[in-house]
Amino acid sequence: MKVSAIITLKKDVLDPQGKVIQQALDGMGFENISEVRQGKYFEIDVNENDPSKAKAVVEDMCKKLLANLVIENFKIIETQ
């Protein structure tokens, strides 16, 4: 079963990349943006048929490795 996770920076944590990307987009003429924040996306194929178990495994991965909980949040976004 495939489970996806999105890792984003916590709300109040500075995102230097996002800030510079926004400035660059602005310079290219995309003027209507107030903020850009970037993150990471993972697709993980878990050998598990029970969706809630599969999600739990990925959640555990996020907590232990994929996300740096000091500065990042994670969201398990879909299962299929």
Next chain:
Amino acid sequence: MEVNEQIAIEHGLKSDEYKKICQLLKRTPNITELGIFSAMWNEHCSYKSSRLHLKKLPTKGKKVIQGPGENAGVIDIEDGDAIVFKIESHNHPSFIEPYQGAATGVGGIMRDVFTMGARPIANLNSIHFGSPQHKKTKNLLRGVVHGIGGYGNCMGVPTIAGQTSFDSSYNGNILVNAMTLGLVKKNKIFYSKAAGLNKPVIYVGSKTGRDGIHGASMASASFDEKIEEKKPTVQVGDPFTEKLLLEACLELMAGDSIIAIQDMGAAGLTSSSIEMASKGNLGIEIDLNKVPCRETKMTPYEIMLSESQERMLIVLENGKEETAKKIFDKWNLDFAVIGKTTNSKNIELFFNKEQVAKIPINILVENSPMYDRKWKKSKLPKKNKIKNEVLNKLKIRDVLKKVLSNQNICSKEWIWQQYDHTVMGDTIQKPGGDSGVVRVHGTNKAVAASVDSSAVYCWAHPLTGGKQIVAESWRNLISVGAIPIAITNCLNFGSPEKEENMGEFVECVQGIGEASKYLNFPVVSGNVSFYNQTKEVGIKPTPSIGGVGLIKDYTKMISMDLKEVDNLVLIIGKTEGHIDQSLFARIILDEKNGPPPEVNLFNEKNNGESILNLVDKGYVKSAHDISLGGLLVAISKMCIKGNKGIKFHKSKNLINEIEYFFAEDQGRYLIEVNKEDLKEVTKILNKNSIHHEELGIITQNDMIINEKTKVTIDELKSYYTNWLPTYMS
């Protein structure tokens, strides 16, 4: 929010400190004011436990332009040039988030240097981790190294030297000390003293977010189980913005717009604004609505205590706002006039047109607490008697292998290869030598720098340990042919509230003071980091010393690699066979007690100055000081680097061979000289009454120690280089 004693205590203030605040203000502070007090009066900003003792350090000298008290120290390197330098700790944040903690440590120290108008030309670091077996060590090491590299590499400043050690006392509290050297013209140094009334106060750099609120208080709190709760206060570094800030500041500094400038480091806007006003004996008024903010709905409390990185506060000359704004616009940085200097001698803050804080500045600064903490004097431990039977059972080769591959001796190339050490095109001695050396761009001069610490010696006997590190820093500069000029110190200790830890601090500082005074090697900047402990256990006392020296003609620089077959290697200084507290005693004999080697400052000075004399005359082909691990480790490194061997002369010494090879007696060097120069070299050494002996003659390959012991250079290399990459893979 109503402020009371409980809230003050949660801010890290002591009960009597809170009472003193109410007394001085003649009222209860509001929450913003309490935040300001807690930031200004904590250990990190106020030096309340250390001030009394730091005053005793020698800080003046003919070459000293600026001693402690500014953003960094400044020394004269002739021809109108000056070097600005300082070392600073970022221990607690690095333990919580190693990458960001180390990165922002590097960023902070570079800002301290370019705030003074100097372009950073070299970075160094001293990093200390727990036992390699401890479960956190590997990740912390990797994170810290990536963080240091991530920031310094992006800034385009070479990292030219460093020190890494492992000891279980750092298991729960690693140390990350970062040092930066900058180059400035003597007549273009900028200071943080504000002057003049109604001068605009300017905010430049990144926006203010909720980063590191109460980071400065965190740096003064020891680690316990509650550490998880403190996590969100870690700041994120943005080296790209700092690079822009550096270029923008230097561009503005080329003109005459700036009266005073101060970076927003620990305790951000609070300490920078108060320090500038305090030094100028002025007041300051700030409209917090004008501070560029990254988040919505930030409160005055948050704005004042935010530790967002890459920000500066500037007092400008009237009418220069447009000139300055143009420069910061060009570099795409925030720029805002947020206030002005006043004659009220108060700090006054306004938010939504209301006054939200008003505190007399002298209360915050001069009346900040100062403690004469109780401390315990340590006795010199008794010497251990080591039986000859124990030593005689040991094989030199086996011991050498163990010592050379020990984590505290072995090559740290895995680390420094991740640091850009050649950018700026002036690095003439890379990491891995006794000191890093960079040329002063476009001149014949070069500046040497090294960073050292000897926690084991300081732990065994703080007074001797303190002296020893200064002496070692001095030797590391001499070994590259540099005239030692001054030092910066980063004093990492446990809790000042514990008599043992406070005693370690007091006596280490005394030792540092004695040695730097005798060697005319003054302390021009530094930083104190207390509360390096987990629960009740403090780290080994770890003062780090950053030494800086000058090479007047860089073509005369010395390196440690053996140069030529048939040259002789001389040992300068006497080998008495002091084994206690040596690496050998620790890892081979499993003996942790005993006194550290004695430091004879007369010999240190005499030996060092004589070597400089020999260097100047061109007699020294390579040199290396003998320190951790002893004589055999020192010569092994020279062989490895030079890819040459050596055949030892038959030893005439009377002490046991093992003691001779692995003792850590101080004041010693190895130097390579040409046979033809031997007579003249000996004459000079004898004239100065310097103990010296011939170790051996350089050969094409193999280190031949005696009839029974021959080690190939490849073997030496594998002992020396394998440990770290294997550990990290």
Next chain:
Amino acid sequence: MKSSVITFPGSNCDRDMDVALKKFGFNNKMVWHDDNELPKSDLVVLPGGFSYGDYLRCGSMASKSRIMQSVINFAKSGGLVMGICNGFQILVETGLVPGVLLRNKYLEFICKNVFVKLDNKENVYFKNLNKDILEFHIAHNEGNYFCTKDQLKEIKDNNQIAIYYCDKEGKIEDQYNPNGSIKNIAGIFNKEKNVLGMMPHPERMIDQSLSGEDGSIFFKNLINNIK
């Protein structure tokens, strides 16, 4: 001979390149990324560093800066454009040279001397060089050159590979590949060979007291070829 070095926000080898070019006789000008027009130049250099902090993808945002349009036009009209390290990454993002530069295989920044072998001397950059193997210096985190099979075939067919990582005898083997680059590629040309992108920094090898002097050989030869 006139040269121009472009300074992007975050460039940090721009001064080093300026020093090197002047040392070997170029009349060099520094050009700001936000300028519209290139000054008249015989050679344009995109220097190393961390333009825009290496954020998003290395070189991606610099490739969109204002000056780059005239650099691209200059290159397309046959002008000499050389990208070093981050400059190479920028060139790749503009499409002037094929391929991409990925993160180093061992995921670590690497700063050290390496040997490179010249593949092709039929171009203005290496013509008349009396050496086939040069000792250069690298310092990067994203130098792992990658391209598709078809692209690889095409750049081989067109002799677009400029230099390979090798040992001091010129052996091109995996163990001498510092970053995982496909086929040990350290630098490539465009089809016409007037645009060169490479990871190593010749400007850090121009002095006996520095890492070495093979950079001097490269620059001396280059200015002679342009004359």
